[in-house]
Amino acid sequence: MHVYALALEKGGVGKTCLAVNFAAAFSRLNLRVLLIDLDAQAHASQWLGCDAEQLRPEDSIIGIINGRKVPECIRPTEEGIALIPAHAAMASLPIQLASSPNSGIFSLQDALDQIRHPTPHYDIVVLDLAPARGPVLATALAAATRCIAPVQSENLVLRALRALIDSVAQAQRINPHLRGVSIVRNRYAPRSAGDMIYDHALCTFYGEQLLRTIIPIRASLRDSAGLQQSVFRYTSADAGEVRNLFLDLVEELISLDGGT
Numbered sequence: 043m044h045v046y047a048l049a050l051e052k053g054g055v056g057k058t059c060l061a062v063n064f065a066a067a068f069s070r071l072n073l074r075v076l077l078i079d080l081d082a083q084a085h086a087s088q089w090l091g092c093d094a095e096q097l098r099p100e101d102s103i104i105g106i107i108n109g110r111k112v113p114e115c116i117r118p119t120e121e122g123i124a125l126i127p128a129h130a131a132m133a134s135l136p137i138q139l140a141s142s143p144n145s146g147i148f149s150l151q152d153a154l155d156q157i158r159h160p161t162p163h164y165d166i167v168v169l170d171l172a173p174a175r176g177p178v179l180a181t182a183l184a185a186a187t188r189c190i191a192p193v194q195s196e197n198l199v200l201r202a203l204r205a206l207i208d209s210v211a212q213a214q215r216i217n218p219h220l221r222g223v224s225i226v227r228n229r230y231a232p233r234s235a236g237d238m239i240y241d242h243a244l245c246t247f248y249g250e251q252l253l254r255t256i257i258p259i260r261a262s263l264r265d266s267a268g269l270q271q272s273v274f275r276y277t278s279a280d281a282g283e284v285r286n287l288f289l290d291l292v293e294e295l296i297s298l299d300g301g302t
């Protein structure tokens with residue numbers, strides 16, 4: 043069971059967009075996929091068609107750290123992706139992670155063990171994180187097998203990337219299954235001389251961690267969210283191209299981590 047954590051301490055870089063469409067791409071390859079929404083803003087849950095009004099806090103990861111069994115919190119979606127949704131009450135998750143009955147840095151790893159043993163219920167688990175460092179990221183990295191960071195060629199984004207790489211190095215001390223960070227260039231369009239400098243820095247310093255597939259700015263990725271569809275269900279002029287790019291990304295990950 044591969045556990046991919048979508049992380050970067052910068053909003054709007056495409057964590058949720060990649061999480062949802064990646065998960066959908068794995069699912070199209072007939073892999074069993076679970077997405078856990080770890081961001082109180084619940085964008086991934088909404089994108090997957092989950093109605094926030096109908097949810098209770100205990101339907102989210104909050105329920106699990108307070109003793110609910112993981113399968114009780116999993117719901118199906120029209121994408122064929124299983125979902126543990128987020129709830130606005132998760133705004134206090136950093137505090138709850140320190141005080142709830144099943145809390146602590148290994149709480150998510152322990153939770154995933156419930157669906158890993160004796161045989162894995164899922165092939166792929168995708169964790170969608172908020173743009174923040176702190177206990178939620180640390181708990182996710184303690185459970186992840188690989189961290190995925192979407193980036194653009196911008197100073198603030200590259201700073202956030204450096205901070206994330208440090209967090210992952212720390213997490214590897216307690217999680218030997220965490221293979222490292224893979225970087226996805228998303229909404230990637232270096233145009234100005236300044237952009238080119240950051241693009242060059244990205245390739246020079248992080249070349250080994252860069253995935254080959256680059257996701258450009260595409261209307262289907264912006265517009266499909268509002269219709270609560272992944273690009274695999276959304277129909278538009280550029281959706282086919284974007285689907286192929288996500289299938290390429292997923293193939294790259296399978297070649298790094300092996301099939302399941």
Ligand SMILES: Nc1ncnc2c1ncn2[C@@H]1O[C@H](COP(=O)(O)OP(=O)(O)O)[C@@H](O)[C@H]1O
Binds near residue numbers: 052054257263265267
């Ligand atoms: N490659 C892309 N092309 C067009 N729009 C994109 C692309 N990637 C992300 N977006 C859009 O940009 C916005 C921010 O992306 P999002 O995934 O929510 O970022 P994050 O989760 O990192 O805060 C969303 O509206 C999303 O649909």
Ligand SMILES: [Mg+2]
Binds near residue numbers: 057059081085172
């Ligand atoms: Mg997000």
